[in-house]
Amino acid sequence: MTIEGLAPAVLASELSTKDADAVTEQATPRATSEDSAVAAAVDALMRSKELYRDVDLNLGRIARRLGLPARQVSSTVNRIHGSSVSQYVNDQRIGEACRLLAASDEPITRIMFDAGFLSKSNVNREFLRVTGLSPKAWRLEHRAVEAKSRGHAVARRDKMKAGDTGQAPTNSRSAMRL
Numbered sequence: 001m002t003i004e005g006l007a008p009a010v011l012a013s014e015l016s017t018k019d020a021d022a023v024t025e026q027a028t029p030r031a032t033s034e035d036s037a038v039a040a041a042v043d044a045l046m047r048s049k050e051l052y053r054d055v056d057l058n059l060g061r062i063a064r065r066l067g068l069p070a071r072q073v074s075s076t077v078n079r080i081h082g083s084s085v086s087q088y089v090n091d092q093r094i095g096e097a098c099r100l101l102a103a104s105d106e107p108i109t110r111i112m113f114d115a116g117f118l119s120k121s122n123v124n125r126e127f128l129r130v131t132g133l134s135p136k137a138w139r140l141e142h143r144a145v146e147a148k149s150r151g152h153a154v155a156r157r158d159k160m161k162a163g164d165t166g167q168a169p170t171n172s173r174s175a176m177r178l
């Protein structure tokens with residue numbers, strides 16, 4: 001194909017992509033207030049009952065707990081959270097794993113099971129998808145950031161104790177009147 005022949009092909013491809021995008025936008029309705037209410041119920045159920053810890057959790061179980069059709073729960077999660085139900089559940093699990101990794105020195109394997117994951121390969125894949133890091137790398141990075149933050153806080157505290165606030169001195173009488 002020549003360069004001249006390439007331009008119409010690229011244009012046709014671009015037009016068909018735009019047409020496909022338009023069809024997708026029409027096929028996926030916008031979230032409704034009912035979707036918001038269902039999503040809030042799913043979120044509350046996940047938080048209060050920690051359902052994500054159940055390794056056998058699936059769409060059917062969530063729907064039964066809510067007393068709603070599985071299709072409604074699935075489409076609501078898709079519209080509100082922009083993900084499948086399994087991705088949503090794994091996001092909850094990753095959040096719990098992050099909390100546990102930050103708060104303890106427990107082995108990553110134990111944290112993986114406590115958060116509801118069944119296999120190490122799944123937790124590694126999902127952790128990478130959500131955080132961009134492996135669980136071990138996330139823990140190390142989180143601890144480094146925490147240590148640096150604590151270091152800055154200690155330095156500020158020590159600076160304040162030494163009387164160097166970095167601000168102009170204030171008249172103590174005017175400060176007392178406030």
